[in-house]
Amino acid sequence: MTLSPDTQNSKDSQKELTLTEHLAELRTRLIRSIVAIVVGFCICYAFIEPIFALLSKPLEKVVPPGTTLIFTSYPEAFFTYLKLALTCGIFVASPFILYEIWAFVAPGLYPHEKKWALPFVVFSSIFFIGGALFGYVVVFPAAFNFLASYAGQDLKLLPSVSEYFSLTIKLLLGFGAAFELPIFMVFMALIGVIDAKMLRQNRKYALLIIFILAAILTPTPDVVNQCLLALPLLVLYEISIFLVALIGRKRESP
Numbered sequence: 001m002t003l004s005p006d007t008q009n010s011k012d013s014q015k016e017l018t019l020t021e022h023l024a025e026l027r028t029r030l031i032r033s034i035v036a037i038v039v040g041f042c043i044c045y046a047f048i049e050p051i052f053a054l055l056s057k058p059l060e061k062v063v064p065p066g067t068t069l070i071f072t073s074y075p076e077a078f079f080t081y082l083k084l085a086l087t088c089g090i091f092v093a094s095p096f097i098l099y100e101i102w103a104f105v106a107p108g109l110y111p112h113e114k115k116w117a118l119p120f121v122v123f124s125s126i127f128f129i130g131g132a133l134f135g136y137v138v139v140f141p142a143a144f145n146f147l148a149s150y151a152g153q154d155l156k157l158l159p160s161v162s163e164y165f166s167l168t169i170k171l172l173l174g175f176g177a178a179f180e181l182p183i184f185m186v187f188m189a190l191i192g193v194i195d196a197k198m199l200r201q202n203r204k205y206a207l208l209i210i211f212i213l214a215a216i217l218t219p220t221p222d223v224v225n226q227c228l229l230a231l232p233l234l235v236l237y238e239i240s241i242f243l244v245a246l247i248g249r250k251r252e253s254p
Helices: 005-046 048-060 076-108 114-148 161-178 181-190 196-201 203-217 223-252
Strands: none
Touching: 005 048, 005 076, 048 076, 048 114, 048 161, 076 114, 076 161, 114 161, 114 181, 114 223, 161 203, 161 223, 181 223, 196 203, 196 223, 203 223
C-alpha cells in the first residue's frame, strides 16, 4: 500500500513534532538542573570558609607544622573559592539533578519500571556522595601523604591553593562518578542493553577497565593508592551483577 504525499507529509510532521517536543523537554530539564546547581552554589558560597577548612584538613595532616596553602596571584584564591563552591553545589543539587535525568528517560520504560524513580534518586545520591566521602576519608590522606613525602631538606613543600583544590575537586567528582557504577548498570539492564550473563562473561575485561580507571583517578603512581579505589569498584561491580540478575528474574516472572 502506497501512502499519498499528504499522508506521508503528515506522518513526517508528526515525527518532527515528537522530536521537537523531546528536545524541548531535554532543554527544560537541563535548565532546571542548572538552576538547582546555581542555588547549591549560592548556598555553598555562603559557607565557603568552613568548606575550605574542611577540605584542607587532609593536607594539613601531612605537611610540616606551620605550613599553609599559598596563592601567587591576586585572583587565584577568589577563583578557587568559586570552583570549590560550584563543586559543592553540584553535590548539594545532585538528588534533584538525578531525578531530572530519571524523569527524562522514564517515558521509554515499562510502567512497572517507572516505579524505580524514588530508589534511583535515593541510591544514586547515596553512591555519588558516598564515593566522594570515600575519596576524602580513605584516599586523600594516603595520596597526600605519599606526595608530601618528597619534601626534604633540599625540597620544601609550598602547596598552591589553586593546584591543591583543582586536584581535590577532580578527585571528589571522579570518585563520586565512579561509585555510580551499580546505578549505571541497573539502568542499562532496564533498557535491555546488558544482562547478568554478559557481565559475568566480561568480568576479566571489567577488571582491566577498573584498574585503568583507578590509575587515572588516583593522583599517585603507587599500587597501594590505586588499589584503594580499584577494590571498592570491584565490589560494586559484583553488586551490579546481583542487581541486574534480580531485574532479569523479575522480568521473566509472570
